[in-house]
Amino acid sequence: MIYRSLVRVLITSAALAAGVLLTGCNSDEISLATNAKANQPVTPKLIADMTAKDMDLNSPILVRLFKQEAELEVWKQDRSGRFALLKTYPICRWSGDLGPKVREGDRQAPEGFYNISPAQMNPQSAYYLSFNTGYPNAFDKALGRTGSQLMVHGDCSSRGCYAMTDEQIAEIYSLGRESFFGGQKSFQLQAYPFKMTPMNMAKHRNNPNMPFWKMIKEGYDHFEVTKQEPKVDFCEKKYVFDAVKAPNATRDPVFDASAKCPAYVIPDEVADAVREKQATDLAETARLIAKGTPVARTNTGIDGGMNKVFAARVPEGNTGLSEGGDGQGLSLLALSRAPGTIPSHVNPPRAPSDNLLMGAPEQPKLVAAPAAAPAPAAPPTRVANAAPAAENDGFFSNLARKVGLGGPADATASTPPSKPKAIEAKPASPAPKSAAPKVEPKAEPKQAASRPPLKPSLSDTPAAAKDNQVAGSAPILPPNSFDSRFGAMK
Numbered sequence: 001m002i003y004r005s006l007v008r009v010l011i012t013s014a015a016l017a018a019g020v021l022l023t024g025c026n027s028d029e030i031s032l033a034t035n036a037k038a039n040q041p042v043t044p045k046l047i048a049d050m051t052a053k054d055m056d057l058n059s060p061i062l063v064r065l066f067k068q069e070a071e072l073e074v075w076k077q078d079r080s081g082r083f084a085l086l087k088t089y090p091i092c093r094w095s096g097d098l099g100p101k102v103r104e105g106d107r108q109a110p111e112g113f114y115n116i117s118p119a120q121m122n123p124q125s126a127y128y129l130s131f132n133t134g135y136p137n138a139f140d141k142a143l144g145r146t147g148s149q150l151m152v153h154g155d156c157s158s159r160g161c162y163a164m165t166d167e168q169i170a171e172i173y174s175l176g177r178e179s180f181f182g183g184q185k186s187f188q189l190q191a192y193p194f195k196m197t198p199m200n201m202a203k204h205r206n207n208p209n210m211p212f213w214k215m216i217k218e219g220y221d222h223f224e225v226t227k228q229e230p231k232v233d234f235c236e237k238k239y240v241f242d243a244v245k246a247p248n249a250t251r252d253p254v255f256d257a258s259a260k261c262p263a264y265v266i267p268d269e270v271a272d273a274v275r276e277k278q279a280t281d282l283a284e285t286a287r288l289i290a291k292g293t294p295v296a297r298t299n300t301g302i303d304g305g306m307n308k309v310f311a312a313r314v315p316e317g318n319t320g321l322s323e324g325g326d327g328q329g330l331s332l333l334a335l336s337r338a339p340g341t342i343p344s345h346v347n348p349p350r351a352p353s354d355n356l357l358m359g360a361p362e363q364p365k366l367v368a369a370p371a372a373a374p375a376p377a378a379p380p381t382r383v384a385n386a387a388p389a390a391e392n393d394g395f396f397s398n399l400a401r402k403v404g405l406g407g408p409a410d411a412t413a414s415t416p417p418s419k420p421k422a423i424e425a426k427p428a429s430p431a432p433k434s435a436a437p438k439v440e441p442k443a444e445p446k447q448a449a450s451r452p453p454l455k456p457s458l459s460d461t462p463a464a465a466k467d468n469q470v471a472g473s474a475p476i477l478p479p480n481s482f483d484s485r486f487g488a489m490k
Contacts, residue, residue, distance in 0.1 A: 320349020
């Protein structure tokens with residue numbers, strides 16, 4: 001498999017180089033084609049995991065993000081056609097609070113369902129590599145929500161984004177690239193405040209965002225019971241999942257996020273399975289509340305969270321709004337191998353306040369990881385840098401559109417099974433207004449002109465690590481972007 005991939009990349013690179021010579025492409029386009037960071041191969045360890053799970057290298061992927069757990073999951077379609085979990089990555093840093101993004105500058109990382117197309121992949125990111133989440137989607141726009149350049153990127157630094165280590169984003173980027181090369185027009189990104197379990201719903205039952213969370217939980221449940229990417233539509237300022245045309249309809253329903261919902265149905269087998277799961281979850285949530293499950297604490301003055309595996313290795317580290325651990329657990333984690341390079345400028349969340357609700361026990365204080373020297377002061381906040389739309393439309397998107405992959409795309413509709421059950425469209429209750437968070441002053445963005453060195457692979461043979469640097473490195477194939485590979489296929 002690796003040999004065939006290498007041959008394919010070499011052939012495509014040669015074809016692209018010939019095209020550049022013939023058409024006189026500019027230097028920016030050539031730099032995209034020769035970007036070694038964006039063309040790092042999928043690691044042998046991940047390929048072995050795919051083989052063990054009956055997955056193909058180029059099969060579709062799906063990504064789920066959880067703030068409270070500070071985890072990013074990559075799911076991949078196996079040969080049965082269902083999605084299975086390939087790998088879970090701890091999130092190095094996310095900013096804001098639990099809840100959706102509302103306005104530009106609120107530092108909130110978005111929540112909801114988004115589609116990532118080839119045009120949203122940024123190989124020239126100022127944060128090693130990145131992809132744009134696509135916020136705001138049609139639902140966000142219908143509510144007047146604003147914001148831009150919300151990314152999943154490297155560098156472990158967040159201002160409204162989901163930040164990974166450089167090694168992690170290199171792996172995630174390579175998986176997305178290969179899925180596009182296999183024909184996936186866009187992959188779905190599902191962002192949640194937490195895993196939508198009865199325990200978490202009980203803990204957060206008084207949160208003003210609960211109506212929104214219950215709405216996106218329906219999409220979570222659709223994926224959980226089918227292990228298929230849910231088809232996402234919007235109408236009456238709400239999400240609609242897996243909708244198909246009614247039995248007597250002559251055409252597919254047309255959805256508009258701000259307009260009245262059209263007549264639609266949800267396939268019986270999906271609707272019945274989701275209904276059964278929701279009834280079980282509601283009963284368990286009610287039992288936990290009756291048992292006295294404490295309401296989630298109010299943590300004032302905390303900006304986002306960090307997975308405990310990173311907090312354990314950062315001086316004065318704290319998990320913030322993410323789930324932490326006791327001091328002993330963090331001390332033990334500090335001795336383990338870090339999942340990537342933690343930069344010296346990382347800015348961990350502040351320690352929780354003592355404001356508690358419903359008598360919830362105080363969270364144990366975290367123990368800072370031992371370090372040879374204190375961490376230097378964090379530099380001014382940087383904003384993830386994406387190429388302007390006009391530039392993206394030049395090289396990246398044009399090549400993708402030639403094979404029908406350009407621009408954002410809605411989730412692929414599933415084939416309607418037999419015996420659909422009619423759903424009556426109901427007006428949606430207005431989304432709750434979130435309190436306006438403190439807006440941080442913007443700093444000048446870091447320019448993308450710099451070309452950071454390649455980072456070692458997460459999955460290669462372990463070796464002794466020095467400080468927070470991961471040892472080992474991934475082999476680099478001849479430089480060539482995945483868009484250029486599309487171009488060679490036309």
